[in-house]
């Protein structure tokens with residue numbers, strides 16, 4: 001039976017470290033601030049945004065949630081972002097995705113000042129990640145890196161396989177593993193004989209968005225398996241992209257869903273907001 005990497009515990013530890021740093025900042029008269037914009041009423045997005053707002057409060061940060069109706073014109077959203085770019089109380093700006101279909105996501109991401117882009121989605125920040133000189137790390141891949149580090153898992157020289165190539169998870173995940181000297185393969189929906197690749201992995205990160213897609217027979221004995229998936233089964237239960245029952249029989253270590261990567265994502269958003277505040281105020 002695999003060692004269970006407890007994301008909830010690691011997230012709580014990391015948030016306590018962040019809260020202590022926020023307290024130090026506040027003692028210097030600086031309160032890190034995050035603005036989260038939500039357009040429309042997507043129920044899952046509403047839950048995520050509420051959780052982000054609550055998490056800010058718990059570590060002592062300022063945060064505001066800006067709710068805009070689903071029929072908001074793109075120009076009105078861009079104008080609101082422009083105001084936040086100039087707002088001294090706000091260190092980080094996050095526009096919750098997905099956006100309504102009439103709004104161009106790329107234009108919106110590009111409108112956020114790169115030094116307030118706590119999602120690290122702006123091309124300036126994705127470019128900095130690519131060259132290994134980032135200000136902010138994208139929250140989910142950064143959370144995975146912290147989990148590996150805090151679990152004492154060495155990356156250097158290891159064969160790392162990432163399943164999924166999204167801009168939010170798969171691609172930046174591959175870059176961070178490469179930056180930590182892993183030997184990285186990225187697999188995706190067109191990969192031929194996926195299992196031949198996944199069976200080679202010392203560290204397997206799965207972010208493909210298909211419930212229980214990776215099964216135990218696709219994993220090397222003793223591998224580290226990180227499940228980024230978050231899928232709702234027909235019976236209403238949350239499940240990852242990895243079939244936990246069969247995979248945990250073979251893996252050396254595995255993240256559960258829920259309680260694995262999920263709690264780390266918001267934690268890294270807090271970390272990025274703190275980093276942005278330090279950048280803005282010349283503090284370290």
Ligand code: GUN
Pocket residue numbers: 094095096097098119139168
């Ligand atoms: N929607 C789902 N995940 C994310 C995320 O990490 N950032 C933003 N802005 N929207 C999301």
